[in-house]
Amino acid sequence: MIAKVIVDVPSRQTDRPFDYEVPSSMEEWIEVGSRVGVPFGSRVLQGFVTRLTDEADIDRRRLKPLSELLDPVPPLLPDLIELAKWLSEKYCCSWTTALQAMIPTALKGKAERLVGIQDDQAAVLALPPELAEWIGTSGKFVKLETLLSKYPEHARAVKAALRDGVLAERTSIRDRLAIRKVLTVFVPEDESAAREALAKLPARAAKQREVLGFMLEHGGPLPLQELIAATGSSAPSVRSLAEKGLLDLREVEQRRDPYADRAFERTEPLPLTEGQREVYARIARAIGAGEPQTMLLHGVTGSGKTEVYLQSIQYCLERGKQAIVLVPEISLTPQMVERFKGRFGDAVAVLHSRLSSGERYDEWRKIRDRQVQVAIGARSAIFAPFERIGLIIIDEEHESSYKQEESPKYHARDVAVRRAKQHGAAVVLGSATPSLETYAAASRPAPASEQSREPALLPMPDRVGGRPMPPVTVVDMREELKDGNRSMFSRLLHRSLAERLERGEQSVLLLNRRGYSTFVMCRSCGYTATCPHCDISLTYHQKSRALRCHYCGHAEQAPAACPSCQSEHIRYFGTGTQRVEEELAKLFPGIRVIRMDVDTTTEKNAHEKLLKQFGDRKADVLLGTQMVAKGLDFPYVTLVGVIAADTSLNLPDFRAAERTFQLLTQVAGRAGRHHLPGEVVVQTYAPEHYAIVTAKKHDYASFVAEELRHRGAMGYPPYCRLILVTMSHEQLPLLSTVSERFSAGLRELAEHEGVLLPLGSGFGRAMEVLGPVASPIARMKDRYRFQCVIKYRGNLDASALVRKALEPFADGPPQRQVQFSVDVDPQVIL
Ligand SMILES: Nc1ncnc2c1ncn2[C@@H]1O[C@H](COP(=O)(O)OP(=O)(O)OP(=O)(O)O)[C@@H](O)[C@H]1O
Ligand SMILES: [Zn+2]
Numbered sequence: 001m002i003a004k005v006i007v008d009v010p011s012r013q014t015d016r017p018f019d020y021e022v023p024s025s026m027e028e029w030i031e032v033g034s035r036v037g038v039p040f041g042s043r044v045l046q047g048f049v050t051r052l053t054d055e056a057d058i059d060r061r062r063l064k065p066l067s068e069l070l071d072p073v074p075p076l077l078p079d080l081i082e083l084a085k086w087l088s089e090k091y092c093c094s095w096t097t098a099l100q101a102m103i104p105t106a107l108k109g110k111a112e113r114l115v116g117i118q119d120d121q122a123a124v125l126a127l128p129p130e131l132a133e134w135i136g137t138s139g140k141f142v143k144l145e146t147l148l149s150k151y152p153e154h155a156r157a158v159k160a161a162l163r164d165g166v167l168a169e170r171t172s173i174r175d176r177l178a179i180r181k182v183l184t185v186f187v188p189e190d191e192s193a194a195r196e197a198l199a200k201l202p203a204r205a206a207k208q209r210e211v212l213g214f215m216l217e218h219g220g221p222l223p224l225q226e227l228i229a230a231t232g233s234s235a236p237s238v239r240s241l242a243e244k245g246l247l248d249l250r251e252v253e254q255r256r257d258p259y260a261d262r263a264f265e266r267t268e269p270l271p272l273t274e275g276q277r278e279v280y281a282r283i284a285r286a287i288g289a290g291e292p293q294t295m296l297l298h299g300v301t302g303s304g305k306t307e308v309y310l311q312s313i314q315y316c317l318e319r320g321k322q323a324i325v326l327v328p329e330i331s332l333t334p335q336m337v338e339r340f341k342g343r344f345g346d347a348v349a350v351l352h353s354r355l356s357s358g359e360r361y362d363e364w365r366k367i368r369d370r371q372v373q374v375a376i377g378a379r380s381a382i383f384a385p386f387e388r389i390g391l392i393i394i395d396e397e398h399e400s401s402y403k404q405e406e407s408p409k410y411h412a413r414d415v416a417v418r419r420a421k422q423h424g425a426a427v428v429l430g431s432a433t434p435s436l437e438t439y440a441a442a443s444r445p446a447p448a449s450e451q452s453r454e455p456a457l458l459p460m461p462d463r464v465g466g467r468p469m470p471p472v473t474v475v476d477m478r479e480e481l482k483d484g485n486r487s488m489f490s491r492l493l494h495r496s497l498a499e500r501l502e503r504g505e506q507s508v509l510l511l512n513r514r515g516y517s518t519f520v521m522c523r524s525c526g527y528t529a530t531c532p533h534c535d536i537s538l539t540y541h542q543k544s545r546a547l548r549c550h551y552c553g554h555a556e557q558a559p560a561a562c563p564s565c566q567s568e569h570i571r572y573f574g575t576g577t578q579r580v581e582e583e584l585a586k587l588f589p590g591i592r593v594i595r596m597d598v599d600t601t602t603e604k605n606a607h608e609k610l611l612k613q614f615g616d617r618k619a620d621v622l623l624g625t626q627m628v629a630k631g632l633d634f635p636y637v638t639l640v641g642v643i644a645a646d647t648s649l650n651l652p653d654f655r656a657a658e659r660t661f662q663l664l665t666q667v668a669g670r671a672g673r674h675h676l677p678g679e680v681v682v683q684t685y686a687p688e689h690y691a692i693v694t695a696k697k698h699d700y701a702s703f704v705a706e707e708l709r710h711r712g713a714m715g716y717p718p719y720c721r722l723i724l725v726t727m728s729h730e731q732l733p734l735l736s737t738v739s740e741r742f743s744a745g746l747r748e749l750a751e752h753e754g755v756l757l758p759l760g761s762g763f764g765r766a767m768e769v770l771g772p773v774a775s776p777i778a779r780m781k782d783r784y785r786f787q788c789v790i791k792y793r794g795n796l797d798a799s800a801l802v803r804k805a806l807e808p809f810a811d812g813p814p815q816r817q818v819q820f821s822v823d824v825d826p827q828v829i830l
């Protein structure tokens with residue numbers, strides 16, 4: 001049998017399966033998706049089996065055998081191997097990079113050198129006795145690293161023994177992180193024999209008698225440590241009982257369960273509202289049909305989308321299928337987890353990046369071992385190794401965090417659609433503010449051939465219980481300044497906050513931090529501190545009084561005087577939220593504020609703790625960045641204030657208006673969700689901008705109509721798709737030549753396909769190659785950066801053209817090599 005294996009070397013030259021012979025001892029166990037160790041050149045590497053066959057591509061005599069099979073159950077499934085192939089093609093990365101994205105870090109094995117005694121007799125002469133004894137007799141292998149750290153004085157002897165063949169060396173793949181095992185004590189099968197033996201134990205073995213007596217009475221398996229603690233005995237007493245066969249001592253796998261100490265109150269399905277019922281029925285039909293379908297659940301904030309998700313999942317589970325739920329990382333709050341655990345209990349695995357890698361691994365194994373049927377998690381949970389997926393839900397589908405920024409630069413939404421195709425599953429994309437791409441796709445009329453197709457757009461325009469959307473007041477901050485108010489709070493927001501304090505109600509304050517100044521500026525000469533390696537301003541960190549670069553990590557002490565003009569009027573703009581907090585304390589002495597931003601949420605579980613405090617009404621104000629805008633459901637929040645709504649409007653990003661509209665709508669949706677009515681105050685310098693005007697009226701349709709007009713005029717998605725190719729090198733002239741050659745090559749390929757046409761030229765297949773031009777961040781980590789933007793439309797495999805255009809640049813001496821980075825469907829063009 002031959003195994004085709006993708007080895008873990010992410011380079012273009014090795015990006016294809018290699019053939020290995022499967023030793024007969026592995027034939028029973030090996031499967032597509034198995035993780036193996038293979039000899040590769042002089043090394044042993046980890047790889048995944050992509051196919052098993054009887055035909056080799058190379059001369060059979062030159063085939064090497066697999067060196068090891070790493071897991072009893074393959075970590076990946078055939079559908080995931082195929083999905084990885086698709087990912088690598090669509091997102092222009094290597095197959096192994098895509099495969100690595102699908103497994104937990106714990107399984108990213110690394111090679112380890114082992115040594116063992118080859119020749120017992122020679123070893124007696126050649127090795128120091130304690131060394132030989134520690135290694136043990138032939139056939140046993142120990143870690144070379146451990147051996148050398150234990151006997152550093154014998155390093156030379158070990159080296160000589162390896163050279164002379166007294167010691168043999170072997171390489172093996174070891175997991176980054178082991179399954180946690182606990183020594184556990186069992187009562188032996190033949191319990192009566194143990195009872196008899198207990199009676200006969202001599203009096204001087206008092207400890208052993210006590211231990212055995214305790215175990216026979218207790219009956220159950222007990223972790224060794226607990227048994228020792230309970231009986232005040234010691235490990236040797238237990239061991240000697242085990243040696244006599246009176247107790248069994250075995251290692252038992254233990255799961256790290258991050259939610260072990262939390263009890264979740266069981267909830268029952270709520271009777272659905274009429275709007276929910278219709279949508280639920282539509283989703284259930286799709287699951288029942290067992291054919292891939294993608295739907296957009298467009299439900300306003302507070303319309304009860306989560307309850308629809310829960311009942312749809314239940315329907316899916318009842319049909320014996322599994323469900324995946326994706327939520328944005330930052331809204332994976334305890335509130336969210338509680339809702340799913342509360343409904344489905346132990347059938348749920350939770351995957352997010354705040355878990356330790358051990359906890360993540362164990363949650364992942366629950367999925368692989370078929371112990372759970374629901375996986376809820378951030379982006380990468382889309383790769384949950386389920387075998388029969390019936391439903392994939394993506395909540396807040398417009399969130400940009402569903403796009404991975406490093407390779408593989410995939411979008412979970414597109415991967416979900418692809419995976420659903422493999423499984424015949426339904427995809428539900430849910431949002432109050434769908435992305436324009438999704439909205440346009442879902443509202444496109446069905447072609448004549450599919451007139452019977454059910455609609456893909458499922459609207460829920462009303463809040464549960466007929467609660468009104470909160471009224472939004474827009475305050476023009478220019479008018480405030482004219483009237484002499486120089487504070488960051490408008491008079492209205494100030495008054496509204498004071499009212500909430502009086503009534504004991506809560507407020508949420510959002511500081512739109514995208515584009516907000518945290519930099520250093522001299523008020524005399526206009527000097528700003530920039531990174532010496534990147535063309536970007538340094539960020540001021542108040543805690544350490546340091547200036548840092550977000551791209552390369554460069555740090556320096558904040559100067560006391562301007563380095564350019566020596567003026568002392570150099571101003572440090574601390575993180576925006578800190579300034580707001582200070583101002584709040586000045587205006588409202590004694591006010592209790594919880595601040596939530598990158599600085600206060602770095603610690604594990606900090607996010608959860610802060611929200612819990614706020615939920616327990618231990619604070620009057622929750623102040624924060626984008627983090628406070630999502631998914632929160634607190635009954636006493638009656639005021640939402642947005643400070644500087646428009647900072648994100650002026651970013652050089654074609655999605656700037658869309659992002660601003662989404663943010664305002666989402667945060668406004670936090671107010672008045674329960675019995676108390678809510679109110680929203682939005683402060684801005686651009687009150688007439690359509691993103692703000694439409695957000696004020698909760699008018700998604702008008703926003704979309706206006707935004708689509710702009711996108712059409714400028715030639716941006718959803719009217720086309722984009723690929724961003726960024727090239728970088730330390731030498732500007734070389735970079736400029738190579739990038740010109742690349743774009744010319746790509747144009748030639750497109751021309752050859754007959755698709756090199758201006759996008760405005762009608763319909764059908766078309767592709768434009770813009771650039772190369774300097775990237776918006778023109779230098780990063782001392783490398784210059786150029787970019788090409790590729791716009792295309794129609795049924796056209798643009799990724800394949802880009803991959804082909806890259807081929808001539810794969811070889812060459814490394815220092816001459818220009819680095820290419822391809823971003824398909826980029827979220828940010830920087
Ligand atoms: N059928 C129902 N009957 C009674 N209450 C309901 C029902 N469905 C949902 N709710 C309640 O309505 C509130 C809002 O629901 P939910 O949080 O699911 O809305 P959502 O659409 O997910 O909102 P957002 O997009 O703002 O997160 C919740 O407190 C929820 O418990
Ligand atoms: Zn100056």
Ligand SMILES: [Zn+2]
Nearest residue numbers: 531534549552
């Ligand atoms: Zn830098």
